[in-house]
Amino acid sequence: MPVQILKEKFTGSVQEVVLGATKEEGGTRAYTVKLGGSSTLPFLQYEGSIPNRPAIAFEIMDIKPEWGAPFEPYYGDVWNDPVAWAKKAEELGADVLYLKLAGADPELENPKSADDCAKTVKVILENTTAPLMVEGPGHPEKNNEVLQAVGEAAAGENIALGLAEKDNYRSIAAAAMMGKHCIIGRSPVDINILKQLNIMITEMGIAPNKIINDPMSSGLGYGIEYSYSIMERARWGALIGDKMMAFPVICLAGPEAWRAKESYAPLEEAGPGWGEQKPRGIMWEAMTAAALLQAGGDIFLMRHPESVKLLKKHIDDLMKPNDY
Amino acid sequence: MGLTGLAIFKLLPKTNCKECGVPTCMAFAMALASGKATLDQCPYVSDEAKESLESATAPPIKLIKAGAGDNVLALGDEQVMFRHDKTFFHPTGIFIEVADNADVAAKVDEINGLSFERVGQKYVVDGVAIVNASGNADTFKDAVAAAAGKTDKVLLLVSEDAAAMEAAAAVVADKKPILYAANADNYEKMAEIAKKISAPLVVKGKSLDDTADLAGKVGYKDLILDSGARETSKVIADMTQIRRQAIKKRFRPFGYPTIAFTSEEDPYLEALQAQAYIAKYASIVVLKTTELACLLTLFSWRSNLYTDPQKPIAVQPGIYAIGEVTPDSPVYITTNFSLTFYTVQTEVESTRLPSYLIAFETEGLSVLTAWAGGKFIGEAIGPWLKDSEINDKVNHKKLIIPGGVAAIKGKIEEIAGWEVIVGPREANGISSFAKLKLGA
Numbered sequence: 001m002p003v004q005i006l007k008e009k010f011t012g013s014v015q016e017v018v019l020g021a022t023k024e025e026g027g028t029r030a031y032t033v034k035l036g037g038s039s040t041l042p043f044l045q046y047e048g049s050i051p052n053r054p055a056i057a058f059e060i061m062d063i064k065p066e067w068g069a070p071f072e073p074y075y076g077d078v079w080n081d082p083v084a085w086a087k088k089a090e091e092l093g094a095d096v097l098y099l100k101l102a103g104a105d106p107e108l109e110n111p112k113s114a115d116d117c118a119k120t121v122k123v124i125l126e127n128t129t130a131p132l133m134v135e136g137p138g139h140p141e142k143n144n145e146v147l148q149a150v151g152e153a154a155a156g157e158n159i160a161l162g163l164a165e166k167d168n169y170r171s172i173a174a175a176a177m178m179g180k181h182c183i184i185g186r187s188p189v190d191i192n193i194l195k196q197l198n199i200m201i202t203e204m205g206i207a208p209n210k211i212i213n214d215p216m217s218s219g220l221g222y223g224i225e226y227s228y229s230i231m232e233r234a235r236w237g238a239l240i241g242d243k244m245m246a247f248p249v250i251c252l253a254g255p256e257a258w259r260a261k262e263s264y265a266p267l268e269e270a271g272p273g274w275g276e277q278k279p280r281g282i283m284w285e286a287m288t289a290a291a292l293l294q295a296g297g298d299i300f301l302m303r304h305p306e307s308v309k310l311l312k313k314h315i316d317d318l319m320k321p322n323d324y
Numbered sequence: 325m326g327l328t329g330l331a332i333f334k335l336l337p338k339t340n341c342k343e344c345g346v347p348t349c350m351a352f353a354m355a356l357a358s359g360k361a362t363l364d365q366c367p368y369v370s371d372e373a374k375e376s377l378e379s380a381t382a383p384p385i386k387l388i389k390a391g392a393g394d395n396v397l398a399l400g401d402e403q404v405m406f407r408h409d410k411t412f413f414h415p416t417g418i419f420i421e422v423a424d425n426a427d428v429a430a431k432v433d434e435i436n437g438l439s440f441e442r443v444g445q446k447y448v449v450d451g452v453a454i455v456n457a458s459g460n461a462d463t464f465k466d467a468v469a470a471a472a473g474k475t476d477k478v479l480l481l482v483s484e485d486a487a488a489m490e491a492a493a494a495v496v497a498d499k500k501p502i503l504y505a506a507n508a509d510n511y512e513k514m515a516e517i518a519k520k521i522s523a524p525l526v527v528k529g530k531s532l533d534d535t536a537d538l539a540g541k542v543g544y545k546d547l548i549l550d551s552g553a554r555e556t557s558k559v560i561a562d563m564t565q566i567r568r569q570a571i572k573k574r575f576r577p578f579g580y581p582t583i584a585f586t587s588e589e590d591p592y593l594e595a596l597q598a599q600a601y602i603a604k605y606a607s608i609v610v611l612k613t614t615e616l617a618c619l620l621t622l623f624s625w626r627s628n629l630y631t632d633p634q635k636p637i638a639v640q641p642g643i644y645a646i647g648e649v650t651p652d653s654p655v656y657i658t659t660n661f662s663l664t665f666y667t668v669q670t671e672v673e674s675t676r677l678p679s680y681l682i683a684f685e686t687e688g689l690s691v692l693t694a695w696a697g698g699k700f701i702g703e704a705i706g707p708w709l710k711d712s713e714i715n716d717k718v719n720h721k722k723l724i725i726p727g728g729v730a731a732i733k734g735k736i737e738e739i740a741g742w743e744v745i746v747g748p749r750e751a752n753g754i755s756s757f758a759k760l761k762l763g764a
Contacts, residue, residue, distance in 0.1 A: 002533050005565060006568050043557055228629070229408040233406075233408055261671070272439065274620055280616070280620065280621075283595065291629075294604065310596060317588075322555075
């Protein structure tokens, strides 16, 4: 019995966004990374094209993070030095570097200044070849100050600046436009705010091919289904032609997975059946990422090198053509 | 997608006999269309009309049940492509393979022992797949008997040799196992075996075409589908087609639950592959691994995916004692959103300091959402706390609130006359908070 393959006829697609700039393009990156561009649901290549495979961003910080024992063996020798850390992330297979300027948080004892942050970004760019994304310290005013300085220091490199939020996006958008960078718009697991923020950022004059969405992932076991459904709805919106839901999505698999006790608790504090911490932590992050892949994630913020290895192999399998 | 009243009316006797309880056949047709009446209320409907009405009003994907006693697994009866359109109803059954020529009893013991607990939920493996790896009918039969003697989990009998299947199925006839699989060569015999013990039968095609063909001609309706694909991206494509054709086109040969087998050798990659199959419509997924990290994460994912998006998940509001509490025990408060509650409960437990935890009625909203919605504020908590039973349980008046809502401190103190201590913003800060501030 021949089965008539039932294909969805979509009119829209996910916006393609390029991160980084090579020498020819006015930057110093060895390569650029393209995000998004899909004209179908995740991995259904038989009914549309998926021109860019999901990318892997490694999370690095400008100060030593409180990641504890599970990460000591991997980053213990570099996490006091953002440049060394960035280089290590490249060695471990980062497509993109994601620098969080946590050290500029004004609530810290000796917060780094906007100038310090600009210098850190500059020296990271001088010593690495991957495209860069930069997240400010989170404090609204300091964010603006820091990201403006970073945007200037990285002029021509087409980095991404974040996080622009509904109540604080104007000056970040201005910094992004000034330096011709991309912008990361964050919405709090809310499809309406996601769309509203995209409209506001676009109205500021940012080009659509410069916008990345961070709809704030929830981790496995702790509300990931909310993120999953919001991403599925946004992807569907993009495919039926809503351009304000069509920006590539970053998924915070690493940071969210490692907030869960299931990932970091040592065996003596583990729940019934959980087993050893190491494989559990690696799988908690990999599973978080893999689940969000199925909802349409375009770039994954990751921490554990072993989780990244698994995720990359899994993406290889998902990206194999499945035409009928 | 059911029929309209008018379409149903055309199939009724149109005699207006009133025996169904409504005055006219038209009125009865309208009642049927809206689900307020059932066809058996009409004594005169023809068999022919009955069949076409039943198939038109049948669910797009048939509900299939496997297993017996307390371990019945319901599969299929799904209605949507996306969980946000309604919900997914019957969680994917997670099965683990056992080769018939291995130490079956030991392996089944191991599978029985796999049990995971987190956030107030318990996860266990749903079924055991006995695989006729030996190719020998007697070995298969003995292995099935050995497994059945060890476990009440649902059994999946994997052999395409009809004679081996017949002998093995007879041993577990009363357990309603799933039989795998009917193919182009053996389907008549397999259907006969399945019918004899009323067990669900998997049809295994070589492609979607072949699978539809088999499902159409097998002459049995308790089916589960396997398109034969084993490559991850291909399985996802096939499963999506099967679900889509069943729901959107009511393509009957695909109106059944589905089964997927992992093919990855590495257990971690295997778990990720199984994750994709759970996300993309498998009713059963069969794995080889028994690694704890793989199964814990997979069960957690399944539980999240099948959470009903239409209702907030809440715990019973009230005062919970954690550990051997005394009148000196500290008192924490959080919302009754179950994820929040269980996360806090886990952390309070791990301080090893017996404590009270209040799950405050916020209609299942999380702390910040409930605060923003006026359900977790001083004006709500204060009056409740003032008259609460907690006043009789402890000899102090100190309440620990989540750090994210420090602003409600003053109002609670004013109304309830309790001292409010601002706790950490995140649950994972509770243990250091308890050490520092409570001497845990």
